[in-house]
Amino acid sequence: MNDRVTITVEGGIADVRLNRADKMNAIDPAMFEGIAAAIDRLAGMTDVRCVVLSGEGKAFCAGLDMASMADGGSGLGLGERTAEGANLPQQVAWGWRMLPMPVIAAVHGVAFGGGFQILSGADIRIAHPSARFAIRETYWGLVPDMAGIALWRTLARDDVLRELTYTAREFDGAEAVRHGFVTRLSEDPFGEAMMLAREIAAKNPQTIRGAKTLYNLAADADSASILLAETEEQLKVIRSPNQIEQVKANMEKRTAVFVD
Structure with a gap:
């Protein structure tokens, strides 16, 4: 992993930061590689129970660094795909959704274009009221291609998505919540x-991961598949040491001690 992304882990929480503050964390080829590497690393960290994703400096992420793209950003492996079907630009947004643990995005400043798609991969998104957002790609004569379409369909209405995409206009935090x-x-x-x-992080980590697995099915799976998955995930945790510890801790009014 390069210096474009930092990861600090404490108390089961990974503090992950986009680290190109001088460019408002704009995405250049190194940032693409750094984010993808960070996601790969987090995927194997069983001691991490939750991820907080933010940006250093004045912004979450200003989107693509168009100058760096013009200087050689076309070779980003658009045809090489992960097991889930994402190429590299898509993985930097889609990968957060596919991590086994929840991801919370903390957003300030701007989140334009690719930056907006990255935050959309988080399970939960908390933003400053003054933050500004945009599905910016059509401004540059492009289409959204960093997994935004696959992520936004579970968040916003179709007509809203079309209007914001076709116009590329900016909108504020209140509208983003709405x-x-x-x-x-x-x-x-x-x-x-x-x-x-x-x-x-204070909850049974296996329970939280199982719940995320179920919600990730919600957009695509049929009802029968979801019902079966609910049972399968429950059988993994019920009467497990961590589930028993959760019950005991609740009854004894103490903090639970889990095994990751």
């Missing part, structure tokens, strides 16, 4: 995201 892109607003999105992450 459409479903943002979970809620906060004057301190990072602080609130960390507080929520600590609450999630």
